[in-house]
Amino acid sequence: MKILINGGGIAGLTCAIALQKLGIETVVFESTPEIKPVGAGLVIQSNAIRALEYLGIEDKIIDAANPINQIAIIDEKGNVIKKQKPSSINRELFAGLAIHRHTLHQILKNYLPENLLFTSKKAISFLNKDGKVILQFEDGSNAEGDFLISADGINSNIRLQLLPDSKPRYAGYICWRSIVDNSDLKISEATETWGSKGRFGIVPINENKIYWYATINSNQFDVKINHYNLKKLKEHFSDYRSPVPEILEKSSNEKLIKNPIFDIKPLNQFAFNKVLLIGDAAHATTPNLGQGACQAIEDVMVLHQEIASGKDVQSAFKSFEKRRIKKANYIINTSRKLGSIAQIENKFLASLRNVVFKLTPEFITEHQFKKIYN
Ligand SMILES: Cc1cc2nc3c(=O)[nH]c(=O)nc-3n(C[C@H](O)[C@H](O)[C@H](O)COP(=O)(O)OP(=O)(O)OC[C@H]3O[C@@H](n4cnc5c(N)ncnc54)[C@H](O)[C@@H]3O)c2cc1C
Numbered sequence: 090m091k092i093l094i095n096g097g098g099i100a101g102l103t104c105a106i107a108l109q110k111l112g113i114e115t116v117v118f119e120s121t122p123e124i125k126p127v128g129a130g131l132v133i134q135s136n137a138i139r140a141l142e143y144l145g146i147e148d149k150i151i152d153a154a155n156p157i158n159q160i161a162i163i164d165e166k167g168n169v170i171k172k173q174k175p176s177s178i179n180r181e182l183f184a185g186l187a188i189h190r191h192t193l194h195q196i197l198k199n200y201l202p203e204n205l206l207f208t209s210k211k212a213i214s215f216l217n218k219d220g221k222v223i224l225q226f227e228d229g230s231n232a233e234g235d236f237l238i239s240a241d242g243i244n245s246n247i248r249l250q251l252l253p254d255s256k257p258r259y260a261g262y263i264c265w266r267s268i269v270d271n272s273d274l275k276i277s278e279a280t281e282t283w284g285s286k287g288r289f290g291i292v293p294i295n296e297n298k299i300y301w302y303a304t305i306n307s308n309q310f311d312v313k314i315n316h317y318n319l320k321k322l323k324e325h326f327s328d329y330r331s332p333v334p335e336i337l338e339k340s341s342n343e344k345l346i347k348n349p350i351f352d353i354k355p356l357n358q359f360a361f362n363k364v365l366l367i368g369d370a371a372h373a374t375t376p377n378l379g380q381g382a383c384q385a386i387e388d389v390m391v392l393h394q395e396i397a398s399g400k401d402v403q404s405a406f407k408s409f410e411k412r413r414i415k416k417a418n419y420i421i422n423t424s425r426k427l428g429s430i431a432q433i434e435n436k437f438l439a440s441l442r443n444v445v446f447k448l449t450p451e452f453i454t455e456h457q458f459k460k461i462y463n
Contacts, residue, residue, distance in 0.1 A: 090113060091114040091234040091236075092108055092113055092114070092115050092235065092236045093224050093234035093236070093238070094108075094116065094117045094118070094238045095224060095237065095240060096118075096119065096240035096245075096368070097117050097118075097206060098126070098194075098240060098242055098368065099368065100240035100369065100385035100386075100388060100389065101117050101119070102117065102124075102198060102201065103144070103385065103386055103389040104238055104388075104392065105201055105206075106146060106197065106200045106201060106389075107144055107389045107390075107392065108393075108396075109200075110145070110393070111393065111397060113396070116205060118207050118224065119206065119209075119210060121209070122209045124194055126190040127346060129189070129267055129302070129346060130188065130189055130190065130266075130294045130300025131188055131189075131190050131382055132185045133150070133185060133186045133187075133188060133386070134380065134383050137382065137384075137386040137387060138151075140389065140390035141386060143394075146196075149199075150186065150193065153196060154187060154188035154192075154294070155186065155293050155296075157185040157186065157187050157292065159173055159278070159279070160185070160280070160281065161278060161281075162281050162282075163281070164284065165283070165329050166330060167331075168443075170443045171447065171454075173454075185379070188294060189268070189294055209228075211226060212224050212226055213246055214247075214250050215237055215247060220235075221233050221234065222236060222237040222364065224237060235363065236363045236364070236365070236402050236406075237364045238364075238365050239364060239367070239371075240368045240385075242368070242369045242370055242373070243351060243352075243373035245369075245370035247364065248366050251366075255353055255354065255356060256353075257351035257352065257373065258353065258354060259309045259349060259350070259351055260350040260351060260425060260428055261428075261432065262305060262306045262349075262428070262432050263304065263305055263307050263317075263349050264304045264347070264348045264350055265305075265322060265345055265346065266300070266303075266345075266346045266348070267340045267344045267346065268294065268344065269298070269299055269340050270298065270339060271296070272297050274299065274332055274335060274336065276291060276332060278291075282333060283439070283442075283443070284329055285433075285434050285435070285439050286325055287303060287325070288303065288304045288431055289301065289302075289326060289333050290302045290303075291333075299336070302376075304432065307349075309349060315349070317347075318342050319337065319340055319341070319345055322345075323337045350375050350376065352373050354421075355372070355417075355418035355422065356414075357414070359371045359372075359406075359409065359414060359417075360403075360407045360410040362403060362406075363402075363403060363406075365392070365409065365410075367385065367389070367392065368381075368382075368388060369385065371388070371413075372413075372417035372420070373421075374420050374421045375425050377424045377427040377428040377431060378420060378423060380420045380424065384416075384417055384420055388413055391412050392406075395409050395412075416460075
């Protein structure tokens with residue numbers, strides 16, 4: 090039996106590791122010439138850490154990451170709105186692990202034999218023929234397998250072939266990200282500042298580096314904000330609390346990454362006979378809960394469990410869908426709502442929101458966290 094995986098991102102690589110552990114012949118096809126993740130840092134939260142533990146691949150990731158013990162939400166003047174402490178998330182050691190994306194991809198890739206990964210292979214479609222799945226590539230070649238796992242991200246060609254209406258939807262804001270040196274700043278706390286001009290997140294990813302991200306509301310086709318460079322971002326956030334201006338001062342245009350934020354409307358199907366959607370291909374979410382990659386890792390754990398239980402792969406795909414769809418869709422919906430609340434620009438409504446967040450009793454927050462982290 091051979092399973093084709095389309096996409097060599099976090100979902101595809103983790104899935105290949107899991108299938109290897111099950112002794113299943115696997116091949117990964119990646120459209121880019123090199124596995125080179127776009128993006129700066131990433132926070133892996135406790136649900137995904139436990140999934141990595143289940144798969145037996147957590148050690149190297151924990152060693153390479155910076156444990157985040159709490160994330161504070163702060164207003165633009167520096168007043169704390171809410172602190173997410175590890176004890177209120179779970180009883181384990183970390184609230185989350187902050188890691189450079191490149192490091193994570195490298196660690197995952199190193200678990201796999203080299204001859205399993207094919208780069209510069211952009212899949213454009215698939216077809217079912219004589220009980221097999223044929224994956225067709227842009228270069229005219231194709232690959233044959235017994236099953237296909239589509240892990241090709243938010244713009245998945247496979248998902249769009251199966252569900253043409255599942256095009257990504259814009260969330261209403263743009264995100265800029267980068268990594269800067271932390272040796273002078275010495276920032277040790279992860280924070281997200283909520284202000285009327287947008288959000289600014291700061292996450293230490295190791296002793297010397299911090300990952301920052303900024304989100305600003307914008308019409309999808311607004312040329313002005315879409316073309317913001319560092320100079321414009323510095324002006325935009327000039328009155329935000331320290332160290333926001335200092336961090337932007339240390340950043341460079343060359344290392345600035347811009348992403349208009351999209352998700353997909355929750356799907357009601359992930360399994361399509363011999364084809365399964367996982368990761369962002371199945372449930373791309375806005376990054377407000379920091380759960381996109383975590384959900385992809387959770388997917389892989391559940392798929393491993395279902396196949397390991399002895400089911401045939403097609404039934405395992407269906408059981409996977411049954412177990413994953415509700416939670417993955419809850420994350421999409423909750424994250425999108427949180428994004429609209431966190432991006433409020435009106436000063437009065439923003440103050441009201443901050444008071445409500447501050448006064449929300451711990452047990453309510455705890456209940457919501459449990460739904461995400463369990
Ligand atoms: C600003 C921002 C911040 C985020 N922060 C976090 C965070 O802190 N924590 C978290 O858990 N998540 C976070 N996420 C979400 C996370 O990045 C994604 O959920 C995660 O990368 C999904 O992994 P994936 O492997 O499913 O998809 P992707 O990472 O998109 O990987 C898909 C892979 O498939 C390849 N591919 C695409 N099309 C084809 C094709 N046709 N043929 C072959 N290969 C193809 C791509 O090149 C890519 O390598 C964030 C997202 C954004 C935008």
